[in-house]
Amino acid sequence: MKTVAEVDAFVSGAHAGQVDKIGVPYVQHVRAVAAGLAPFGDQMVMAGLLHDVIEDTDWTAEQLRAAGVPQHVVSVVEAVTNQPGVSYEEKVRRITSDRQATLVKIADNAHNSHPDRAAQLPEEKRARLAAKYRAARDLLWAAADSKEIEQIVSIVNPSLLTELRERTAA
Numbered sequence: 001m002k003t004v005a006e007v008d009a010f011v012s013g014a015h016a017g018q019v020d021k022i023g024v025p026y027v028q029h030v031r032a033v034a035a036g037l038a039p040f041g042d043q044m045v046m047a048g049l050l051h052d053v054i055e056d057t058d059w060t061a062e063q064l065r066a067a068g069v070p071q072h073v074v075s076v077v078e079a080v081t082n083q084p085g086v087s088y089e090e091k092v093r094r095i096t097s098d099r100q101a102t103l104v105k106i107a108d109n110a111h112n113s114h115p116d117r118a119a120q121l122p123e124e125k126r127a128r129l130a131a132k133y134r135a136a137r138d139l140l141w142a143a144a145d146s147k148e149i150e151q152i153v154s155i156v157n158p159s160l161l162t163e164l165r166e167r168t169a170a
Contacts, residue, residue, distance in 0.1 A: 002068045007046045008034075010067070014057045022120040026056070029111060036107035036156035040100075040148075047076040047104050054081045076100045080108070092136045096143035106140050106149055109133050110157040141167060 002010070011030055018026035034048030050069065053059050054077055064074045079101035082091060095101045111117070113133045118126050137160075141149055146168045153160040 001070055002046070004042050004045050004049075007049050007069065011049045011053060014053050014059055018056065020117075021125075022117055026052075032111045032156055033104065033107040036110060036152040037103060038155070039151045040103060043070060043073050044076075044100060044103065046070070046073045047080075047100065048107055050074075050077045051080050051104050051108060054078065076104060080104050088132065089135070089139075092139045096139055099144070102140055102143050103148060103152065105136070106144060107152050107156050109136050109140060110153045110160055113137075113160065114157045115159050137163075 008031070012027050015026040015030065020026050020029050030049050030052060033051055034045045037044040037048040046069065050064065050073065053064070054061055061074050061078050064077070065071060076098070079098045080095055086094070092105065095105045113130070118130065121129065141164070146164065149164055150161065153164060
């Protein structure tokens with residue numbers, strides 16, 4: 001069975017040469033997502049590190065299992081992976097049926113929504129993505145425990161804490 005350090009090294013290689021929407025090495029995104037999941041244990045950290053590997057590389061779930069990634073981790077990764085013909089909203093609704101997949105997607109959403117990242121996007125794209133991520137938070141946050149959400153966003157994107165507190169106070 002793989003360790004967190006081995007999975008981190010693996011994703012560094014799997015995402016080598018890839019950059020995100022703002023031109024930053026993609027591995028920084030998956031590491032930020034994984035950091036937000038640290039309070040939930042090593043398998044969740046692994047799921048955070050691997051959350052985009054099936055979607056954005058040539059790796060398959062079967063190959064991950066064969067490489068020694070725990071079955072449960074691969075299942076969480078599969079749950080958050082885009083599927084052809086499934087809209088983003090449908091994907092998010094599907095994710096909310098699995099607590100651990102929901103937590104991974106909350107961490108992913110929090111990092112994608114980080115103001116430092118958004119500020120580097122063109123205004124039109126920034127506005128479109130902000131609306132998309134806000135709508136996803138409506139679904140994701142409704143499906144998760146507010147204390148768990150707070151643990152994640154306090155690590156990944158503390159700017160969301162105000163939004164979270166306003167929602168939980170309402």
